[in-house]
Amino acid sequence: MGEFKPCFWDTSKPIEEKLDFENPLVEIGFGNGDFTLWLAERFSDRPVLAVDKWHPGVRALIHKCRQRKLNNLYVFNLDANLFVEYLLKPHQVEAFFFNYPDPFFKKRDIKRRLLKTSFLKWVALKLRHGGRVYIRTDIADYYEYILEQLEPIKDLFEVRKDFDIDLPTTKYEQKALREGRKPLKLLLVKVKDPTDITDREVEKLRALRLDRCNIENLKRGMELKDPQRGYFLKVEHTYRSEDIDLVELYVGEEGFYQHLFLGIFKTKNGFVVKPKSFAVGVRSVSWAVERVAEILEK
Ligand SMILES: C[S@@+](CC[C@H](N)C(=O)[O-])C[C@H]1O[C@@H](n2cnc3c(N)ncnc32)[C@H](O)[C@@H]1O
Structure with a gap:
């Protein structure tokens, strides 16, 4: 495996140690989180890890989770590609659940579909x-696409067309049924590890020091791109407080993005800028921190 150094709430303890879950159940793309709550209540003796890149859904699920006093549910606001590739360990996961992943219909968006060969290899490794991998979709075209994507890695999974357990309906499934589409199911049972898997390049996320810091230089909606490397960033918001200013950003590369906060701390000799919330140190993040720092220092 490659070098792996994400940061997590500015603590010195590496995230790998925090994520030492035994046999977790992992739901990817939980939407409103109702299925996740069912999973966590039904399997209360297991850690349930739930991932979605949609921030409002994440906030809503955390709120429901607190109300119900669940203590086996861990919610991550992150792109599933990063989560599966970097934050899960090989041979760790008991089962993955994909309920109605986004179909991305347009031809130019098809590469954004999650369940493609490269991603399914990571799923197999973890x-x-x-x-088991439980997949439900109401889109026949996506169903066929997944079967095609499984073809080059057919030795990794046994593929079945029905589930071995009953799973409750989801919000999206109800919508599909109302609109006359029926659920299609795939169950993948892991048989073998992938052998030819390549890591994305990652870096240690460094703090940058600045002499000056003009947060008003950052405007909401400001976008920057590095077309050659396919990196982009968008400033979502800036927040000021007495001890720390925050910059809320979307940073992306290769069809996925991370939602993160940069903290700006005042020190005796100037300012320090560093990724504050949970961020995986793919190269686009270091690039984004440097670009933002340049603008702040103008
Ligand atoms: C069509 S909705 C289905 C929601 C829910 N599973 C249900 O059945 O009601 C797809 C969900 O997957 C999430 N999603 C799509 N791509 C993702 C990715 N790459 N990483 C994490 N979440 C993703 C979306 O934000 C959205 O909440």
């Missing part, structure tokens, strides 16, 4: 032997 599953324990015999571990």
Whole structure:
């Protein structure tokens, strides 16, 4: 595996140590989180990890989780590509659940579909032997696409067309049924590890020092791009407080993005800028921190 140094709430303890879950159940793309709550209540003796890149859904689920006093549910606001690739360990996961992943219909968007060969290889690596992947979609075209994407890695999974357990309906499934589409199911049972898997390049996320800091230089909606490397950033918001200013950003590369905060701390000799919330140190993040720092220092 490649070098892996994300940061997590500015603590010195590496995230790998925090994520030492045994046999977790992992739901990817939980939407409003109702299925996640069912999973966490039904399997209360297991850690349930739920991932979605949609911030309002994440906030809503955390709120519901607190109300119900669940203590086995861990919610991540992150792109699933990063989560599966960097934050899960090989042979760790008992089961993955994909309920109605976004179909991305337009031809130019098809590459954004999550369940493609490269991603499914990571899923295979992170599953324990015999571990399961439960997939539901109402889109026949996506269903066929997944079967095609499984073709080059057919030795990794046994593919079944029905589930071995009953799973409750989801919000999106109800919508599909109302609109006359029916659920299509795929169950993948892990048989083998992938052998030819390549890591994305990651870096240690460094803090940058600045002599001056003009946060008013950052405007809401400001976008920057590095077309050659396919990186982009968008400033969502800036927040000021007495001890720390925050810059809320979307930073992306290769069809996925991360939502993160940069903290700006005042020190005796100037300012320090560093990724504050949970961020995976792919190169686009270091690039974004440098670009933002340049603008702040103008
Ligand atoms: C069509 S909705 C289905 C929601 C829910 N599972 C349901 O069945 O009601 C797809 C969900 O997947 C999330 N999603 C799509 N691509 C994702 C990605 N790359 N990483 C994390 N979440 C993703 C979206 O934000 C959205 O909440």
